[in-house]
Amino acid sequence: MITDPDRFRQDKSPYERPNFPFRCGRLSFWGKPCGRGPSSEGSCGGVSECSPYFNNDRWECRRSVRSGGPCETGPLPDGKCCNQHAACKPIPSLRNYRARFTMLAAALVVALIAAFSFYGDDARAINTVNPGELSGAHSKFTSAGGCATCHEPHDQDAATWLKAAWSPGTLSQSCESCHTFDGAATAPHNETFKTAGGERQTKCTMCHTEHKGDNTSIVKLADQQCSACHEKAFESFSNGHPAFSDTYPSRRRTAIAFDHTNHFGKHFEDPRFVDRAPKDRCVTCHDAGLSGRNVPVKSFEQTCAGCHEDQIGGRELVVFALPEFEENPFDIAAVREACGPSVASLEQAGEIVDTVQERMADITEAAALKEDLKKLRFDLGMGDGDAPESDEEYESVSLEVLPATAIMLLGLEDGEDMAEYSEPVGELVMGMVESGGEALMEKVDGKPGAATLFSGLSSDLLHQVGCAWAANEEYEAPAEAVAGGWFADALSLRYRPVRHGDPVAKAWVDLAAAGGEGVSDDMRDTILSQSDGPGACVKCHSVNEVKDKPDSLQIAWSLGAVSKQRHVRYSHVPHLNLLGLGQACETCHKMDENAEFAASFKQFNPLEFASNFKSIDNQTCVGCHAEGEVRQECTLCHEYHNGHGFKHRMTEAGLPADIPSPKETGG
Amino acid sequence: MAQGRSSGAIVTFGVLSIAVFAAAAWASHKAWLDLGDPSIITGCVLLVIMLSLGFFNVRKRMSMVPLGSARFWLAFHVAAGLLAIAMFWLHAGLVWPIGLYERVLTFLFYLVSITGLLGYGISRMLPRRLAQTEIEIIYERIPAEIAEIREKVEALVFECTEKTGSDTVAKHYIGTLNWFFSRPRFWVSHVVGGDAAGHWLRGPGVAARRYLNDPEVEYFDQVIELGELKCLIDRHYACQGLLKKWLLVHVPLSMAVIIMAVWHFILVNVYSL
Structure with missing residues (x-):
């Protein structure tokens, strides 16, 4: 017992082996354990008190001292201990239990991992592979393909799957199957930079993390991380950000040459127009409801038309004019056949009938009478063969010269050589007579806007005009043309714009601006002339040079200025919400009365621009966007990607079931 | 004397753990600044720590091999265990992650950590109380x-x-x-x-x-x-x-956590890297 100081003596104390897997079962019932404990495999080893020993033909009792030493009766004749007792059931030791629990836990975990490794394949499946819910957009577009939509090894065989653990990942390539950029996906900012960091390859996962939940942003980019490439590090926008350029934000010329200074300082102050002056200042013309990066200008009808609408319709374009001829270039017989008797020839026929009646009195003039009848039949369109010879000298009804557009249509070098233009003009007019508009359409085939250049031009009109001209007569319109559109006067074919934004007028202006084969400087000057013709368009719409096409120009028809600041983003919405409408715009946009605004529209380089407004500097923004005030992180104003878009197949896959795909609708 | 050596070993390993944590945190922050994936560094360090913690149990079974004293290993186990908790938070970035598997792993890790801390607490407290009985018994x-x-x-x-x-x-x-x-x-x-x-x-x-x-x-x-x-x-x-019995919880849970962590490591390499 514990009170015995000598209790650990070998003959008193059993040797404890706590690392054995089993212990005596009697102990579990708090009874006295037998001297000989269980075996290592868990069977009871204490059913007898001694281990009899066969010595000199006798069995000796070998009972331990602590159990009382050899017993008096000794072993049985067959060598069994006489003190036998019922075997107990050994119980596992604590160490054994621990090992069992550990193995059980390991087996359970392995089994659960195996069971749920690939159980289900969508973003919300309960499996051990799924590290969390996808964001809303991605979970929708990957529902069909499952994990393999982004993770290529997922659907591979076991060997390939395991091999992927040691292979470079392909996640970024998977992103490119849906996302597109204006540049290499793995290039910094999808651009090619010549700076030191420009050659670095990026991965989508550098800034984007998925599987963080349905409503979680997948973008994780802190200001400090921008310094991974941008060597010019600074603390924050309000502290150290490089100054905005001197031309910010009006680096590029606006599409419309609207001189704010001139209008607000001069025209709107003029007593004649003061009632038309914008009452709400900026938002009278700028649509704050559609504001985004820009606050778009309202339509022409809502803004400029109030004062300038009448200046659109009066700008006629002379597309073709019948020039002067030395000799009649037309085949009169063919013209008569195609056109029938003209008004003049019918009048002439009437005169001949009168003459024939007079000559019938004197039959002796039979020969002359025969000639008159032949001419009469011809004039009435009844004759066949060549036209009767006439003693009259040909006198061209027109003394006009070919307009520049006609020279372009006929492909002539200039319109002054009568010998050069007579035949092509004759062919064109005869074409007008025989096939109407087709003759003109053939002339512009292949040119920009060809389908629109003669849009709305009636073949009937052309036929009538052609017949008149071919008959060396002036065309007499049934009524004076007062509305816009195609019309002809005596010797010319003209177009008058119907309204602002007239497509035909725009097509001719575009053709002249684009230049190219057949478009002469004279034609360009004629059409783009601000003082006459449709060139009035370019009085307001800026004309810009085209990159890599030195002889080509482009008209800025759309209102919004095309910004080249791809990595800068700005929204007027929160600012307008905060500052309010009206004069609040002028908190940031302050007019510069000294700017040579108009001069910058007299040349074609859109980057040479003197804005009506002073440039905005950092401090204007820092007034609010500063430490402890409004947000000022880099990504608030800077867009990382360049031209991010989606592939069509992805947008199609993402359409809800009840909306037909573009393919189905033919779109 | 033995008590003093034990405390000294814990302090030594504690300082080493702090140094390892600081180094890992610095490296992961640098990787983060460089648009790399800091969780790769912290995850690998954490896995190594977990495996070395598990080796403590193996060492007990290999008492015949001179692998250092039990006191040395206990001190290492305690310091590395605390380091693992800190490293886990550094790695996950969250106290409670998003995914179901990661949540189970985290839950088990927390259980292991709590049982480990409780075990260490009672192993410091109860022997003193037993010493006050002035008897010794196996x-x-x-x-x-x-x-x-x-x-x-x-x-x-x-x-x-x-x-x-x-x-x-x-x-x-x-x-x-x-x-x-x-x-x-x-x-x-x-x-x-x-x-x-x-x-x-x-x-x-x-x-x-x-x-x-x-x-x-x-x-x-x-x-x-x-x-x-x-x-x-x-x-x-x-x-x-x-x-003795707290180990019936701590050791099996540790085994479960280590297996789950290894599977997590494999998954990350297959699917993410």
């Missing part, structure tokens, strides 16, 4: 000791009945004391450091004493003296049992 022998005390008590009761001719002590033993001597009692009180067993013995246990004559009192006092000895043995049983 845990595996406690049932035998209790059986032996019970035999001795019963022998005293028999002798008392035979010698004094009174069965008062015997009746008291059968009615009251037998419950106490049959097996260890007042486990919770012993574990939390209470003296419910002593109170019981001094209350219901000695309640019959006033009804005994002098010869009976002599025997009865010997029985109570053995009862007080059993109280001490019961304390050893409760405390030593707790010192």
